[in-house]
Amino acid sequence: MNRPKILILGAGYGGLTTAVNLQKKIGSNVADITIVNKNSYHYESTWLHEASAGTLSPEKVRYDIQSVLNNKVNFVQAAVESIDATNKKVITDAGEMSYDYLVVGLGFEGETFGIEGLDKFAFGISDVNEARKLRDHINSQFAEWASQAPAEKDDTLLTIVVGGAGFTGIEFLGELANRIPELCKEYDAPQEKVRVVCVEAAPTVLPMFSRELVEYAVGYLTKKGIEFSIGTPVVQATPEGVKIKKGEEEFEFIKAGTVVWAAGVRGSRIVEESDIPSKRARVAVDKDLRVPGFPEVFIVGDCAFLMNEEAGRPYPTTAQIAMQQAITVAENLIALIEGKDTKEFVPALKGTVCSLGDSDAIGEVFGKEITGKSASFMKKVIDNRALYMVGGAGLVLKKGKFNVL
Numbered sequence: 001m002n003r004p005k006i007l008i009l010g011a012g013y014g015g016l017t018t019a020v021n022l023q024k025k026i027g028s029n030v031a032d033i034t035i036v037n038k039n040s041y042h043y044e045s046t047w048l049h050e051a052s053a054g055t056l057s058p059e060k061v062r063y064d065i066q067s068v069l070n071n072k073v074n075f076v077q078a079a080v081e082s083i084d085a086t087n088k089k090v091i092t093d094a095g096e097m098s099y100d101y102l103v104v105g106l107g108f109e110g111e112t113f114g115i116e117g118l119d120k121f122a123f124g125i126s127d128v129n130e131a132r133k134l135r136d137h138i139n140s141q142f143a144e145w146a147s148q149a150p151a152e153k154d155d156t157l158l159t160i161v162v163g164g165a166g167f168t169g170i171e172f173l174g175e176l177a178n179r180i181p182e183l184c185k186e187y188d189a190p191q192e193k194v195r196v197v198c199v200e201a202a203p204t205v206l207p208m209f210s211r212e213l214v215e216y217a218v219g220y221l222t223k224k225g226i227e228f229s230i231g232t233p234v235v236q237a238t239p240e241g242v243k244i245k246k247g248e249e250e251f252e253f254i255k256a257g258t259v260v261w262a263a264g265v266r267g268s269r270i271v272e273e274s275d276i277p278s279k280r281a282r283v284a285v286d287k288d289l290r291v292p293g294f295p296e297v298f299i300v301g302d303c304a305f306l307m308n309e310e311a312g313r314p315y316p317t318t319a320q321i322a323m324q325q326a327i328t329v330a331e332n333l334i335a336l337i338e339g340k341d342t343k344e345f346v347p348a349l350k351g352t353v354c355s356l357g358d359s360d361a362i363g364e365v366f367g368k369e370i371t372g373k374s375a376s377f378m379k380k381v382i383d384n385r386a387l388y389m390v391g392g393a394g395l396v397l398k399k400g401k402f403n404v405l
């Protein structure tokens, strides 16, 4: 009998954790398992704010996919171009691939909600290439300012606007707050010339945290020189900066050398353009993470939409959930091959921590609110645990975070 072909798309938290769990739990020669990813490396997307601000080398946030796979899983470096679930085919830039079982883990993309100019003039924080571009752009703005004659210096080169005060925006601001003094030293720029403005549409930052935790985070960042403009959506970006809405008919233009867009994510366009039904590129999956109508297709991570019925809202798109889903997907694939029943995905939410740079954070872990160094320590434990779950102690030793202050 032919061995079933399992095809995994994407080697992010969801896809790679599925592959690693399959290779741990499936017998030899039971299935042909292939994982496809556009890069030869996996990146810790949860560390991209650090690489973007320049506080962590992009090299540190990534590792070779092959280094965590054994001979049970075949890796193909290719960009997925389309999925034809009806005919069980995937088209990649390296050719067509067929499957008996498909796992889609193509992850997230930045969402600009059609706001004029953001696609062209703002920097995102969605992958290693974007992170490098943003870091290099900020450096180049400082370098340009330094090279201008004293009487002609354009201080707006040193203004950075960050759109969105969700987790990504706040974590990036935390890193930037630590990076600015280094940049000022490197480029002989007085710190008072640098302006960092966070623009948030909603009436508060980080609405999922209590007022005390939000006040802690905003107070901490404000002390480090970050300005907040709350309840003022970005409505346009231009090469000179951003326009924000301050009232019914009231607008303000903030001139800035750098505009960062950290105001939301969506699932992969490949999913949206496929014959798998989705909304904003997220697929409403069954409880066992399969697609209704396509029982051989699983969705893992940010492309999956799953309701938290207790809370009456969808589960957030997080690495924590993507990795937990991947464990269930691997077990369900083995169950299907063995002719057994699949099981329901039950998330075990442990909490969330939002970093404020390398040595501070806020969080709620196992129902307890934490701030400061203990929260920052907890964030590093979480970061290292994600490495451990995929690559064991060896990967933690190579890439882990041990700088506890």
Ligand code: FAD
Pocket (backbone or CB within 6 Å): 009, 010, 011, 012, 013, 014, 015, 036, 037, 038, 039, 041, 042, 043, 045, 046, 047, 048, 049, 078, 079, 080, 081, 105, 106, 107, 108, 125, 126, 168, 171, 268, 270, 300, 301, 302, 303, 317, 318, 319, 320, 321, 322, 353
């Ligand atoms: P991803 O991790 O995005 O992986 C998708 C993979 O698919 C990537 O390897 C990509 O290269 C590949 N891919 C994409 N398109 C193609 C294609 N066409 N062809 C081939 N390969 C392709 N969550 C937390 O739980 N905790 C945190 O602390 C946290 N911090 C975050 C910080 C930042 C700055 C950001 C942006 C997000 C953070 N998140 C965090 C959210 C978390 O990163 C995502 O929920 C998680 O990455 C989703 O995992 P995934 O496997 O679905 O997708």
Ligand code: NAD
Pocket (backbone or CB within 6 Å): 115, 163, 164, 165, 166, 167, 168, 169, 171, 199, 200, 201, 202, 205, 206, 232, 233, 234, 235, 262, 263, 264, 265, 316, 317, 318, 352, 353, 354, 355
């Ligand atoms: P988000 O959707 O959580 O936050 C985006 C923010 O941008 C919101 O506060 C929103 O009001 C604001 N916004 C939207 N339109 C705007 C506009 N026009 N102008 C100004 N502000 C605007 O997105 P995110 O922060 O990128 O997070 C994405 C996902 O990744 C979430 O599920 C989050 O939980 C997860 N994440 C988790 C962590 C962590 O656990 N530490 C870190 C980063 C991201």
